[in-house]
Amino acid sequence: MSLSVAMPDRRVRATAAVVVAAVLVVLSVVFACAVGAVHIPPGDVIDGLLDRSDPVTRQIVWQIRFPRALVAALVGANLGIAGVLLQGITRNPLGDPHILGFSAGAGVAAVGLLRVAPEVPLALVPAAAFGGALASAALVYALAWRGGISPVRFALAGVAVAALFTALSTALIATSKLFTQAALAFLAGGLYQRGWEHVHQVWPYTLVGGLIALIVADSLNVLALGDDVARGLGMRVERTRALLAALAAVLTGAAVAVVGLVAFVGLVVPHIARLLVGSDQRVVLPLSALLGALLLVLSDSIARVVVAPGEIPVGIITAIVGAPVLLILIRTRT
């Protein structure tokens, strides 16, 4: 098989890519701790992290920037993994929690809650978003079901649900009229004042979800051969697809519950990963998790710096940073 000839080179390449990406993630977190409204040199960042600095630096590095960077990394990883899973299930390069309506479900749940009961504690919004993402994924799945799921039907049902829920969110905001700061902030997505409590809110999902995704990554490879071949190889196609979709929904739900709707990460990151290491999902998956983390940590750093002391929604930056990277890779690699 030609594959076996290419294997050693591929493995070196894959390992190198994953290791480099992991190092870059760590460096990006240190970078994120150094930049902001107040400049802190990298040496002082390390001192701040190790509690050897003055109290102000310590507070800025340890209570504001470091946990925020970790939240960005965890959420980016979640979205990257969810993107790989959804692109695998739908066998469609546009598979993404945002495009397939999972995020839109979270959005409509959060905005609907703020609209119906504006006086609810803002702490309930993440729970609503999480539930919305799961419900929306279940709806997409149910709509795509006709004695089985076809990948194309799943993708189209997702796009339809995304359009419907996005319209509903807009309608809810438009009719609630004047003051919709909280709702708009959620839809734009952002990491303002995300701290340790949010780190603790996401990491179990990233860890457990990421491990499960790694274990089942090989089944994505099999699914890629087509349903008939997969069945021929003994896979229970529907059950596998449902499990992968549920996993993607949980990862997305945990992510959007914490940062709101951040588009583009789940879409662009798996493509970049595949262009770097090929199509073996067992490599694409961890690499996408790392690249997702890297993209969101760097994007959030930019979001905090460009209009400091203010900031702009991170979703805008992920698109501005991610789109050219993807385009360059698509055009320079055959």
Place this chain on the structure above:
Amino acid sequence: MRSSARRTTAILGTAVAAFALLLTACGTDETAVPTATASAQGTATAAATQAAPVGVTVTDLMGRKVTVAKTPTKIVTTSPSALEMLYAAGGTAIARSSTAAAPGIDTSKMTDIGSAYQPNFEAILKLQPDLVVADASAQAPLAGQFEAQLKGVPVVFVGAVKYADVATSIRMLGLVTGTAEKAKTSADAIDATAKQVGDAVKGKTATKTLVVVAGRDGQLSAALNDSFIGDMVKIAGAQNIAAELKQSGQVPGYATISLETAFKDNPDVLLVIVPGNTPGPSISSIVARTFPNLNAVKNKRVHEISLDIFLQAPGPRAADGLKELTTFIQPDVKLGAAVVPGY
């Protein structure tokens, strides 16, 4: 080949797991440290305050008890209201929110700490303030963040839901900043204006009035009686025709309405607040064209009023604002010159 691929997966999996565990370990282990330190510091401060009771303890506009141990010299304000109230109370600020500005306050040397909706805590911490004046309306959802991020720095919340809250906020700030006399003078003048207006309109027939806020998207909201401007038009002798509406939308004290329902009750006076630099025709010119038979239009009693004073930055300028409102609502009432001293 197959087994080597499996091994790669296993290694990758272990690596990711280890990485995740590392993060977790960092998270749990070391958070315990600052928490412990912080609570130790908190206890120390409390003990010190008890031992040497030189500090001032006030109840701020969010009902929080705040102790300020020594007269502050580095005061950070985080909203337009906070800045203006501090200056009316005789204090000076080293920092302000991005858009905070008022005639008579020199903001050129103040550090910008970001918007009132998203104050930048890094920028505030860097200034090492000994008092932070925050906003009880815009920043109420962030109260927990203020306390968590600014440990050891006293934070007082000021604001005005009613006109009378302006004077209350200013008096409270005066106690905290050690300028109680100056604050009392300003606050008394603001209260006196309300009394002067109240006496002048006593016995007059209340004027049917509607206050609308036009959002950037052209949507309208009417001020209810329990909004800041709603309270003020009531003092100025108005009968708010939106008073019976139920609150809707995100800000307490306002109800979303359409133009048609807004004018069903045919207000004699229409007051319009327009946020920002809205391109295109103003809401008052649209009203004049669309509803030519409205009493307020026929009698030229449609007025655009200040976004700053009546909605975004309730504060000491409200005293002059109240007089302006009175001339619109009860035009035959004669009031003296402004009684509020400058900053």
